[in-house]
Every structure is written in structure tokens, then in C-alpha cells.
Amino acid sequence: MPLFNRLGLADTPREVFNYRLFWSVGVFGILGAGRGIDEGLVGGMITMRSFKDEFPLEVGSAEEIANRESTITSMVQLGSIGGALLAFLLCDRIGRVRSLQALTLLWGIGFVIVITSFGNIGQILAGRFLAGLGVGMTTVVGPTYLAEVAPKAIRGMLTNIFAGAVYFGVMVAYFANWGCSENISDASRSQWVIPQSIHIMFAGVIFLASWTVPESPRFLVMKGKDEEALTNLCTLRQLPIDHPSISSEILDVRDQLEREQESTRGSSFYGKLKELVTVPANRYRLMLGIMSQLLGQWSGASAITIYATSFFAALGKTGRSEQLFATCILGVVKFCSAYICAFFLVDFFGRRRSLYTGILLQTVSICYIAIYLAKVPASAHVDADTGGITGSAKRAGIGAIAAIYLSGFGWAMGWNSFQYLVNAEIYPSRLRAIGSSLVMCIHFANQFGNTKAVPSMVISMTNYGFFFFCTAVCVLGLLWVWFFVPETAGRSLESMDALFSLPWHQIGRHGKDLSPGGIDHFNENDLEKPTVVHRD
Template identity: 65%
Template structure:
């Protein structure tokens, strides 16, 4: 298979054998993990609106605030479990490896939703099952991108890593259509109406668990464990090249050099020592800041809340009836799924991370600003009553279209970036720990967002919520301009060069500096090596 998409400049130095079925099969299995999060985000919002679920569980009892709290408890329990799961992923990834960690998370994911579908009227069992499933789903955001970043050649690393981000919306799309199909084909009096869509989790987790036994461990993990011979064989199988090939030797040399450099600097350091290293070394603090802010700004930009509470938002904008709102969410699922993969395959490695993020945030912010203006001008009371003039009705159609357009911006911007940057920025020995902590923060923010949105809609009204999301988008644009570096075409091992720069140069000038360094290393004659090393030391001291 000679399928080439991605960074064309980097591909010129990449042999065609590297783009083979073994690479794409492994990336498919780990990439499809993203569907776990998407399935839950899409299914749970529809599940709590299905009449069969309301018949079995007393969601409508008590005051409006009590109902909102009960609803948010159910919807957010997977996020709460995912906080723990993201931290658990660090321990398992570093001890068991990426493939064994995949198998553990699939078992947790399966067990959790088996508990959910056998709950029979017990909200406590629903919460317990969703928490256990959340442990496995929380691990996916560390295990999936880590494997993808460690196995993908740099020419297509952005594309292949974003298979995971795109799979989130494959899951969302399947979830929306499952809820819609159940609402029109299954009786409101039968619990199978809400149970049937939930079995999608069991099917995905089981399929991925079976496929995991066909995969080998990543060469970079084997290098960390000191299994250099196994790492060499694994890399040769993955790249379909002999050990003597210069591409294999260069990649092995880069992995070992980075690991040796890290081990010399931190010999005998414990987990607590790694934590100190993360927060005491300036370069690692900058890495952590990138991961933290990507999660905070991305999760509070409004898109995650729209995905989970899509039925309610479309109801606010004038869609009435359960089937009508569920069908409208199906269209949103198709839009997000299509745009996520179009971005992954044709955008992120061509125009770069920064430009994709700029464009995505801009589109999302403008679209949500329109919705905020429409709801603010018309008013929620009039929208609820349905007493709209023809102009208002046309404006409502535009607002629904803008919800779809905001989904395009989200998949192009924050959704791709929050996984990709986390997988690319960390040095080898801190990759599992750094990914776990930042993705733990991802779920902390998503949990807080999921819990807060029902109360925010009561306290701020819908227009206030959308206005808040716009403000976050503007802050995000400023942050990206100043702090986010471009990593397209840069090998993972050479990101150390970028983060060794002063903090105020990393975002604006780091990419050019690193590419110049890589190019200089490739063309320098051996007799000039000592002179060049002295120049680099002098440069680093000067900057």
C-alpha cells in the first residue's frame, strides 16, 4: 500500500515502504479508541430524554434545580471515572506497555456498560456502571494518542494521531443515530428503547479487545524497558525495512540518544522525582502549560456541552418533539464526523497545527456569537412559546446552521489540537506521565463543564452561556498566537530543541529554529561537527 498524505516536505526523506498495512492497521485499532468517548457523549444526552428511561428512573421529581443536578450526575459520571482512569493509564502504560494497557481498558469499558444495561431501575447501579466504564474510557485518551505518536512516522504523524480525534465523532454520530432509531422504532414502554443504544459500547469494546491481540508493542516503549534488540525487530516489522536501512538506523539512533540523555540527567529518579522534573524544569513547565490551557480553553469553549446536551440546545432553538430534536442531532453528528476526518487527512499536516487551530477557533467563535445574538434578541420565553415572526423563524434556521458550523470549527481546532499536542510535546520518559496528568485535567474540565451547564442555563439563560463561550474563544485566539509552537514536520525526538528556547520565543519562532537545526545536522560534514556543537552551545547560552 502506497497511501501518502500529510507533510510533503517530510515525506521526501521517508521511504515508501514505511507507509504499509501494518502501520495503518495498528493506527486503526488504537485510533478507533476515540469512539468510546464519542459514544458516551452522544448516547447519554439522548438516553435521559427517552421516555422509557424516564419511566424507569425518576428524573422529573423535585424542583428544577434538583432535576438538573440529578441529570448532571448521570451524564457526568463517566467523566468522573475518566479522571481516575487517565491517571491510572500512566501506571499501566509505563509498566505493562501500550498494548496491554489497551486490553485492560477494554475490559473495564465492557464491564461498566454490562452493569449499566442490567440496572433495572437502580440509579445507584447506573452511576456505578458508568463510573467503572469511565475508568476505561479515561485511559483511552492517553493510551491511544501515545501509541499513535510513537509508531507514526513524522511525515504523517498529525494525520494518524488525529484518527483518534476523528473517531470521537464517529462514536458521536453512531450514538445520535442509535438514539434516533430507538425513539422511532422501539416502544416508550419498553426498557429496550434506552438499553439497545447502550450496547454499542459493548460492541466497540469487544471488537477492539479482540483486535488488540494482533498488535505488537511500540519500539519506543521497548527502548524505555531496555529491550533494544526487540525494539529493533519491532521497528523493522513496523516500517517494513531491514535493520541496515539508514531510515531505521536514524530512527533507532534518535530514540536511544534521547533516552540516554534523559537517563543521564535523571538517573534513579522515582515517580515523585518525575513529578518534580515536570514542574521544576522550565521546558517541562511550558509543556505542561500547553496541555493545561488546551484542555481548559477547549472544554469551556462550548462545543463539548453542545455535543452532550444537543437535544436541549436544539429544543431551545425551536425544534419540538423528541424525534425531531434527535434527528437534528444526527445531522450534527454527521457534520462533526465528516469535518473531523477531512481535517485529519487533508489539513493538519498540510497547513500546520497553528493555522488549523486559528481557523477552527475563529469559525467556532463566530458561529456561537451568532447563536448568542439570536437567542438574546428573540428571548427564550418567546422561543419556548413558539410565537415567532417569519424573520425570527429564518433567523432560527440560521442559528441551527451555526450550531453545525461551530462543530466544524471545533473539529478543525480544539478537538484535534487537545490530543495531538499532548502526544507530541513530551520527552520519551515523561510521555505517559505527562499525557496522564494533562488528560486527567481534560476530564476534570469536562466533568465540571457537564455538571455546570444545566445550572448555567438556569442562572445565565441560554444567551449568557453562549456569550461566555464566545469570550473563551477570543481568549483562546490570543493564547494560540503567543504560546503555541508549530510541530508539523518536526520529529518527536527533536522537540527538545524547541523547548530549550526562552519561553517567549517558543510559540512565535520555535518551529523555524528547530527545522534549521535539523537541516543543519543533515548536511554538515563530519569535520565541522565539533565547530557546530560549539556554535549551538554558544547560541543556547545567548538566547
């Protein structure tokens, strides 16, 4: 029980952990699969012979081919930039649930356009852009809802169900590509169409399930619908309306909203934007979100996920089937790692320590890959009979492939968990949607740039130069986390203001000591002390 108490669960009624909460969390959490499915599918799709035969990809110089392929690959990311902004406009107007329904329609219709393209590259690009609008919305709508309905003691775990779902989608996509490549002829367009149809299946199932989940109580309070908010909170917590836990939570939400409204500088988009960038506490929050995207996206993990088959080829995987199977293993590693981190590390180990440890693992593994590729070029130590790398180079290559998997675990523990959780939990209620939207615009702009740039970077810098670049970014990430990232585990959403009201240079390294309230300040002896009531 001491550990149970230390994690802040002692004061949480058992009824709170119920099927209605977990079902609602599951519906919004699985939205992460939208981005993951595309990242896992598109890299394999453009390498399939059936796709190359249907679309004229292999025409022109190496640079022209790389540019054409990266344009197709990155179109979802380009659409997602607009989708992240659209999410803000819809989230604060029609609510989290209706926004989810809108995005699944965009997502599904977009990929219907893709699979009916029949050789028209323009239609492929249009469909992927439209789907990108929906996929971009998922990164705001999902984490926002999850953070708002989750009990504070397990908020990190429940919010990171979204982050884990990204790699559930990646894993499903990798196996779909591999299975169709192995079992469907290169002459049939079904080889690439069937994997792409997974998007439509996921979007349809989530759309239907969304009609069974309640709207976020925090959103309803913000809209002045207090009675409906109270009803929905009771539904999510499975507690009676007069329970002290319900009264306390709803009062906290109302108090914070009233404080926000008193200090507001306008209710319009521009008023909220001004408040976000002119108030020092909000500016620090925005910095955390933006820097996590810049450093996380260029750390190499996203490029490895999308172009996994190419990187496995550079590490000695010779056949297409062998390369695709290696990506399947990577998908399993990232999926398992994401949920291990979500369920056992992020809330219990802490946000800051999890992020620092994850980046450290990523730095070491990516540096090893860079050194291997620098010392063992693809043409070295090739066996004339098998065409594969032999001897010590082969053993080192196995280590490099293992390092790819280790970097996936580090990414899941570090940046992948943090980049969604930080946006969902640090902003005040009225700024949560716009703050998350702006940061996720930066996320997809970086991912678009990364996806477009990686093929050209590999040509100009070579594979090992690219991985050395990623290593340098990881080292910068370690320094940034050490100085700027605060510990927020165990805090209520309404208690974040005290943390971010500290001087900027104290928030990261000393915030948990100067602004108590997280799991590190839980005193087990407090449970044994009787409450003394003084009467006049």
C-alpha cells in the same frame, strides 16, 4: 512533487506506508470512539420516556432534576479522571498494548453493569464510573501509541485518527438514539438499553483486535528490550533490519532516552513529576496541555455535544424526533470535519494555523447563536397552528442551527485536533505517559465540571448568557494561541527539545524561526544539491 517534498515525505521510504502500520494505528485510533459514544448517547438517554419511567428522574424542583440528570451524565467523566492517572501507572509498566486490553475490559464490564440496572440509579452510577476508568485511559493510551509509531511526516494525521474517532462515536451514538426512539416503544426498556450496548460491542471488538498489533518500539527501548524494539519497528515500517531509515530512527530513540536518563531526577512517579514541573522546558509543555484543556472544554463544544437536544429545542426544533435527527446531522458534520482536518489540514496547514482558524470559526458561530437567543426568545414569533417560530425569526433560527454545525467544524479543526496531538508529541519519551495522564486528568475534571454545571448555568444565565460566556472563552483562546502555541508539524519527537529549550516568550510566536526543523524549514533545493564528502 514539490509539495510532496515540502511536506517531508521525500525522505520517507514508500514501504513505511503499509497495512501493518495502518492496521495498528486503526486499532488504537478507534479508541477515541469510547468517549464519543458516551457523549452522544447519554444526553439522548436521559430524555427518553422509557428511561424516565424506569428511573425517578422527574421528582422535585427544576434545580433538583437538573442536578440528578447531570450526575448521571457526568459519572463517566468523573471515573475518567482516575482512568487518566491509571493509564500512566499501566502504560509505563505493562506497555501500551496491555494497557489497551485492560481499559477495554473496564469499559465493557462497566456498561454491562449499566444495562442490567433495572431501575437502580446507584447501579447506573457505579457502572458508569467503572466504565469511565476505561474511557479515561483511552485518551492517554491511544494518542501515546499513535505518536510513537507514526512516521514524523504524517504523525499529525495518524494521531488525529483518535480525535476523529471521537466523533465517529458521537455520530453512531446519535443515530442509535434517534433510530431506537423512532422504532422502539416508549414502554420498552430496550429503547435505551440497545444504544448503551454499543459500548460493549466496541470494547469487545477492540479487545480482540489488540492481540494482532505490535508493542510500541519506543516503549520497548525504554524497558531495555532493544532487539524486540528493532523487530517491531521493522514490522511497522516493513523494512529490513539493516535499512538506513530503521537504523536512524532507532538510534534517535536510544540517544534521546540516554540523554533523559543522564538528566533524570528520579525514576519514581514523584521523581518524574518533579522533573515535569521544575524544568522550565517541561513546565512550558505542561502549560500548553493544561491551558488547551481549560480553554477548549469551556468553549462550548463539549456542552453542545452532550446537551445537543436541549440546545436544538431552544433554537426552534419542537419535536423530540426532530431534535434527535438534528443531533444526527451534527454528528455527521463533526465526524466528517474531524477526518478532513486530520487528513488534509493538521500536517499540511500546520498545528498553529489550524488551531487558530478553528477557534476563529467557533467564536463567530457561537457569538451568532448567543445574539440570536438574546434577540429571539423561545416564546417569540410562535405560530398558533404549527407551534413553531415564524417569519424573520425562523430564518434567523435556521442560521443559528447552521452556526451550531459550523461551530462543530471549527471545534474539529481547532481544539479537538490539538488537545490530543499536543500531549502525544511534545513530551520526552520518559515523561510522555505522565504528562499526558496529568493533562487528561485536567481534561476530564473540566469535562465533569462542565457537564455538571451546564444545566444550572442555563437556568441561571439563560441560554444566550451561556453562549456569550462561551464566546468570551473563545476570544481568550485566540489570544493564547497567538502568543504561546508553537508550530510542531514535521518535527521528529526527538527534535522537540531544541524548540522548548528557547526562552519561554519566544517559543510560541518565534519558535519555528529560531529552532528550525518543521515543515516550514524544508528546503526543496536541498534535494538537488550533491553531498560533498571531504577526505583526508
